[in-house]
């Protein structure tokens with residue numbers, strides 16, 4: 001399964017280093033196009049619902065061939081199979097990472113190996129229960145507001161997806177008229193400001209937490225519960241907590257102890273940042289309905305099949321993951337900019353920050369050995385065209401080369417559709433400007449050009465395309481992790497911060513600074529002051 005040879009000791013690594021040194025002497029993107037009429041067709045990849053133009057990258061055919069060799073020498077196909085077949089690929093927690101199982105539709109059950117059929121049956125039961133609940137909420141005219149209280153994977157995926165599909169109009173039926181709110185920050189300003197506008201009788205709270213122990217979520221959940229129980233309407237109207245609070249969790253016992261009766265469960269083999277396909281997706285299903293949610297799953301499942309079956313050289317998650325390795329390890333580039341040309345995809349950069357940086361921001365390999373190669377780049381970005389008027393100056397003229405990922409939909413949303421042309425024209429213009437640059441006698445006005453970008457084109461911003469796009473990113477992160485030989489499914493660094501927060505919180509009340517460093521002690525004194 002996992003190769004234990006360090007990734008920089010397989011033959012393709014040295015060959016890539018040598019090839020990079022050679023290309024660095026003068027690979028010219030513009031010239032690559034003029035010399036090779038077939039470049040766009042050869043470097044484009046069509047995957048389900050997503051077309052990727054990967055021709056504006058600092059690669060030639062040899063670099064691509066060597067990258068594919070690297071994938072083979074690192075045993076990527078076997079590692080991929082291990083994940084899909086439910087092996088304990090999350091080695092530090094002894095767990096499988098089976099988010100792909102959540103997207104297998106009933107009529108594709110035959111694609112799943114026998115030993116996973118029980119789990120698949122549980123998945124389908126859980127899905128049916130969740131979708132029935134979502135439809136009941138949608139059909140209840142008394143409910144006007146749904147508040148999802150969760151953080152990290154229990155917030156970012158559902159929040160990003162609900163926002164992304166706000167403009168989607170199903171062929172039959174309509175978007176729910178429920179107002180969906182997402183509360184993640186333990187800063188009381190977030191929940192407190194929202195509660196001012198809510199009525200207990202018309203509100204459902206979804207407490208979303210895989211562990212049901214995450215401090216911020218529990219503090220917010222208790223505050224919401226106190227608000228509900230103490231609200232004058234609650235008593236006057238005889239409202240019951242159990243009717244207004246639901247839990248989405250893998251820890252049923254903790255949720256019951258909290259006082260919730262309706263609990264949608266999921267399993268420890270669903271990682272938090274891969275959980276929007278599970279019960280954690282309830283707010284999505286409330287927003288887009290059961291049929292829409294099934295389309296989201298179907299789009300992701302189509303991408304799963306592509307990742308599993310397409311040859312490595314024509315496999316979009318693989319190609320993107322390999323480009324990530326090329327830039328991070330051979331060009332030494334430390335960041336990647338995510339530029340969705342879509343207002344509705346404005347949370348995509350934040351979502352991808354968790355997906356990629358929490359997964360691949362690792363310093364040891366699966367055997368615990370320190371790495372001597374770089375892992376996750378910094379992922380950042382803003383929707384276009386806003387980013388153009390903020391940080392794109394640095395992307396065009398700064399000394400750091402930053403690969404940019406443009407994401408656009410071919411068809412506009414329902415509002416002011418004629419503006420779509422202005423939007424996508426800007427994405428095309430930026431990608432072209434980064435590549436072409438401009439020569440100028442005044443050095444302040446010159447742009448070097450030769451700067452790489454991907455262009456991901458969705459058919460439309462609808463559930464199927466979005467599902468495919470998210471699954472594409474999940475698998476791309478897995479590809480680079482597999483090549484680096486790291487575990488993308490744990491997050492022990494986050495745990496350290498959680499533990500220290502537990503220690504520090506009571507000290508703010510008591511003022512006890514014994515055993516703390518001088519800086520933290522001083523700040524506690526100032527905060528108490």
Ligand SMILES: O=P(O)(O)OC[C@H]1O[C@H](O)[C@H](O)[C@@H](O)[C@@H]1O
Nearest residue numbers: 152153154209210211214272494
């Ligand atoms: O869903 P929960 O158990 O509340 O966890 C919420 C989040 O907690 C931590 O921040 C983890 O690093 C994340 O991976 C997780 O998504």
